[in-house]
Amino acid sequence: MPRTRAKDQKAATSTMEMTQALLQANPKVMEAWLDLMNESARFVADRLQKDQETQKALLSCNTPAELMQVQSEFLSNAVSQYTAQTTRVFEKMSEATRVTLTETAKVSSRGYDDVPL
Known part of the structure; x- marks a missing residue:
């Protein structure tokens, strides 16, 4: 079922609101997640x-053998590129999560001096 414009606008608004909230929360967190999105x-x-x-x-192939060669190279390259990309995304996501948790802990952690005795 195709998405309606209202749903698309709602999704865009939600994304924009989330981006603004992240940026206001901490620029380091936003930078880490933007790096992931850019990648x-x-x-x-x-x-x-x-x-x-x-x-x-593919369109320039003259024989079935040429066609098989192009398809074989394409699939081999695609698999290796997707595998490498999965590794990069995992590393960037791990880093973004680490930065988020570190920065959140800085903001939400309590100091020992604020605990009444």
């Missing part, structure tokens, strides 16, 4: 470029 966007753009190059190569 994901970079990967998608790169994969789209590779897909377009493969499409051109």
Whole structure:
């Protein structure tokens, strides 16, 4: 079922509100999560470029053997790129989570001096 404009606008508003809340909470946290989002966007753009190059190569094939070669190279490269990307995203997500927890602990932790005896 296709999304409606109201749902799309609601999702965009929610994302914008979340982004603003993160930025106000702590710039380090926002920077860590933006780094993750930028990496994901970079990967998608790169994969789209590779897909377009493969499409051109497929259309220029003259024999079934050439077609098999292009498809084989494409699948092999795609699997290795997706595997590498999964590792990068995992590392960036771990770092973003670490930064978030560290920065949140700084804000929410209590000092020993504020506990009445």
